[in-house]
Amino acid sequence: MNAFSHLPAAAPLIRLRGVSKSFGNGRDPGVAAVRDVSLDIGAGEIFGIAGRSGAGKSTLLRLFNLLERPDTGTVTVDGQELTSLDKRALRAARQNIGMIFQGFNLLQNATVADNVAFPLKIHGSRQRDEIARRVADCLALVHLEDKAQAWPAQLSGGQRQRVAIARALASGPAVLLCDEPTSALDAETTRSILATLADVNARLNVTIVIVSHELDVLAALCHRVAVIGDGAVAEVVRPGTSHAVTALGRELVSLFGTATREGAHA
Numbered sequence: 001m002n003a004f005s006h007l008p009a010a011a012p013l014i015r016l017r018g019v020s021k022s023f024g025n026g027r028d029p030g031v032a033a034v035r036d037v038s039l040d041i042g043a044g045e046i047f048g049i050a051g052r053s054g055a056g057k058s059t060l061l062r063l064f065n066l067l068e069r070p071d072t073g074t075v076t077v078d079g080q081e082l083t084s085l086d087k088r089a090l091r092a093a094r095q096n097i098g099m100i101f102q103g104f105n106l107l108q109n110a111t112v113a114d115n116v117a118f119p120l121k122i123h124g125s126r127q128r129d130e131i132a133r134r135v136a137d138c139l140a141l142v143h144l145e146d147k148a149q150a151w152p153a154q155l156s157g158g159q160r161q162r163v164a165i166a167r168a169l170a171s172g173p174a175v176l177l178c179d180e181p182t183s184a185l186d187a188e189t190t191r192s193i194l195a196t197l198a199d200v201n202a203r204l205n206v207t208i209v210i211v212s213h214e215l216d217v218l219a220a221l222c223h224r225v226a227v228i229g230d231g232a233v234a235e236v237v238r239p240g241t242s243h244a245v246t247a248l249g250r251e252l253v254s255l256f257g258t259a260t261r262e263g264a265h266a
């Protein structure tokens, strides 16, 4: 039983309505990566996106902050309809949506502290001492206070991902998007990153949306999981319920032909 599965659905913080995305060249519609997806995700919820390779998981996640712009439909986050904003307003709205990736995406020629400070500096609306305080708070949140002056190359994979989490939280977002955040990590490091994400969610009430092909990762962390097939939501399940066992179990067998987690790959 997932520790959160008893929670009632919270008020929607993220709302997708009729969202579709194809990759083509204008004349040829090409691949329909996401098809007519409508979802409500509650404030403070941890929401998972599962599905086999090519199902459209990453594209769907990138529609949440308009890294991919939908062909049709609307995306609303924290009361702002992102799909109706101009570039400048969208840049400001994205301060409210952090993101982490499988490959961490840290600046290699900047210290840990400078990596975390980076989004605050480029936005340009904060004073130096406020930035320094914010960086210290975020590094403390992920237990890396002592690594502020280290370089990314001096850190383990798990530590790098925790720096990425601190950086994603620096602007105080309401939402954290996670694209396969543990896929490059071994099983033990994966557990520590999941604990960090659960802790961030509990302390800050940050809404987390996480894509993973590792169903046990989603089952351990998420309040609800959308199973995606062919770009559409096949079903939304609550880990820990017997229905979820059936739905996720079917997907697990179709993905891996087994009910255990795949071995970690470096």
Ligand SMILES: Nc1ncnc2c1ncn2[C@@H]1O[C@H](COP(=O)(O)OP(=O)(O)OP(=O)(O)O)[C@@H](O)[C@H]1O
Binding pocket: 023, 031, 032, 033, 051, 052, 053, 054, 055, 056, 057, 058, 059, 060, 213
């Ligand atoms: N920039 C792009 N240009 C063309 N096609 C794309 C692009 N991005 C994704 N696609 C296609 O859209 C479909 C969905 O891809 P997506 O990466 O969202 O799937 P996924 O479920 O995240 O897969 P994986 O688990 O392998 O990362 C795939 O057929 C993919 O080839």
